[in-house]
Amino acid sequence: MFSRTLFCAALTALSLPSFADTVWLKNGDRLTGKISVMDGGKLLLETEYGGSIPLKWSSIATLESDQKLLVKQDQVSGEVVQSLQAADDGKVTLANGAAPRTVQLASISQIIHPKPLIQDFEWKGNVDVAMDYKRAETDTDDYDVSFHTKARHGLWRHNGTGSYNREYRDGVTVTDNWDAEYALDRFLDENWFWQGRVSYKRDQIEDVRRQRTIGTGPGYQFWDNELGAFSLASLINRSDYEYADGSKDEFFLAAVKWDYNRYLVGKTFELFSSGEIGKPLEGVADYELDAEIGLRYKVTDWASLNMKAERDIVSGAESETDETRYSIGFGVGW
Structure with missing residues (x-):
């Protein structure tokens, strides 16, 4: 007993x-x-x-x-x-x-929770979806889908982003574009890393129809913990532009990328921003900017409501681009 x-x-x-x-x-x-x-x-x-x-x-x-x-x-x-x-x-x-x-x-x-330098495997990311339907004198259907994910194993970190935007007005397509990017980071110590990246943008409506970019350069991770992360990367990129009239531009540019997120009020809210600003090393364009900033509110452990603003600018090129998009939607994260 x-x-x-x-x-x-x-x-x-x-x-x-x-x-x-x-x-x-x-x-x-x-x-x-x-x-x-x-x-x-x-x-x-x-x-x-x-x-x-x-x-x-x-x-x-x-x-x-x-x-x-x-x-x-x-x-x-x-x-x-x-x-x-x-x-x-x-x-x-x-x-x-x-x-x-x-x-x-x-x-x-x-x-x-303290975060060690080397972790066996860590994967996190989110998918945001926004849709807007308006039936009035002008009927509008707007779709916006984006994802952002990171996976880290040892001293290597994989970064993937992508988005798709499409808008109809009275059955006519006025916005139709998508983009994708992959970046690979190799950490040299706890903060410094070297990044290589490739990105592609496709637009069916604007004058700049295709953008292809490949680049590399050093980066610095200021922090990465339970409350968020912030990193900067300084890159030398090779960019190829293809315009609606069939003409092309090929040039090198110096760019700065940032990736920031911060959890607030016990991780109930998340402030995030990412983007890149670059200056061509030749006189093809004045500058280019691709950035987003937004806020997420966690409804559950995995679901959130989000609102964000995106800006895409190519200034001083043969055909300029200046787009601003605002969206409110639903997202899932892990």
Whole structure:
């Protein structure tokens, strides 16, 4: 009987989750789950019984966790702790192998998961869809689909983007274009990387019908963690333009690419922007710009509402392009 009891107890212990973080609230409630992130005055707790639960940081009395976490008490530096231990109300103890240190909860600005330089495999991305139908004096059908994905294995990172836009007005096509890009990053250390990229744009309506670009150059990853990422790349590109009248331009240009996203209010909102601005090394055009900026609101762990603005400019070329698009739609992310 005694051995059976021990056996059942052992099975129960093995069945418990690996990480059982606990949060005590000032009203006396206690919640268990897994701490995801704390930022913007919100702690995001992942639970089996309620999904992702955002908690006001000011409503928390104390908390504990067995996870390795990066705790920031300012906007610059942080401390990687092996665990968090419960303390008196309004405090938490940071355990980092040395003597534990108790700090005020109010002094903590962020809690995130530390991200190692080399990961076996990581894949994330999103697909956004926007559609607009208007039936009035002028009937309008507008479709906008885009995707953005990244996959990292070791020191290599694969980046893929693409979009498709089509608009009809009274049955006449007034916008019809698509584009795709692939970029490969090879990290030299934690921040510096070398990028090679190739992109293609096709437009059935505008004067610039085709754009082909291949380029390479160094880049710098300012940060990449649970709260977002920001990187810049400086490239030398070879671009080929083909116009509606059949003429062509081929030239080199220096360009700067950026890729930015930032989660806000416990990862409820995501601010994002990506794009490229380039200056031809020859007198073919003044400059070219392809950029987007937007905001996503997470409805569930995987679904979001989004709104964004896109700008595509080719200035000073034989045939200029100047397009601005605004869209509101639905997206999925992983």
